[in-house]
Amino acid sequence: MLNEKEERRHNTDHAYPEEEVKLAKMMMEGLKTTIEFFHYLMKHKQKASLTMILISTDDLKLDNLLPRWKRQTDILFELDKTSNVYVLICQSTDKDGGKQFAEILMSNIRVYSEAPTYCVVSGPKAMAYPLQEVIFRMVEKYISIKEEKKADEVFFTNFETTKTIESEDITYRTELS
Numbered sequence: 001m002l003n004e005k006e007e008r009r010h011n012t013d014h015a016y017p018e019e020e021v022k023l024a025k026m027m028m029e030g031l032k033t034t035i036e037f038f039h040y041l042m043k044h045k046q047k048a049s050l051t052m053i054l055i056s057t058d059d060l061k062l063d064n065l066l067p068r069w070k071r072q073t074d075i076l077f078e079l080d081k082t083s084n085v086y087v088l089i090c091q092s093t094d095k096d097g098g099k100q101f102a103e104i105l106m107s108n109i110r111v112y113s114e115a116p117t118y119c120v121v122s123g124p125k126a127m128a129y130p131l132q133e134v135i136f137r138m139v140e141k142y143i144s145i146k147e148e149k150k151a152d153e154v155f156f157t158n159f160e161t162t163k164t165i166e167s168e169d170i171t172y173r174t175e176l177s
Helices: 004-010 018-045 095-112 124-128 131-147
Strands: 050-057 075-080 085-091 117-122 153-157 170-173
Touching: 018 050, 018 075, 018 085, 018 124, 018 131, 050 095, 050 124, 050 131, 085 095, 095 117, 095 124, 095 153, 117 131, 124 131, 131 153
Parallel strands: 117 153
Antiparallel strands: 050 085, 050 117, 075 085, 153 170
């Protein structure tokens, strides 16, 4: 029989892998200044819109592909080269545009590889929330879809309704899903 200390250590009901916990830290550190700048611009220009796309894929390096696929005004962040995790900040992109671009990325990746790909989109309305909440919700959704092995689908983190992260709809599935 395990003692209480050992039992708590092995209880993984609410534990996340170290790699994913560090992802939230990397996103906060890597995106903070850029998102704060966009918050400033959005406050003063009122009409600016912004969509963030968190994407990763197994067995296909995106470091050469994503720069070719993004627009000149999109900002690409390499969060973890080893795990192949990236964030695209898409300026002047509304909810539908973010969804469509994520779908295009997924289709382009599928041309090069059948490797599992994970994608979470956070739309313009999310920018009304504190940066920390936006990032933490995106990472939480990302962790959830990886744990459930829901690859090759684009998930939209919705800040516009009271839906929980677990109940949000899938916005896109590749043909192989």
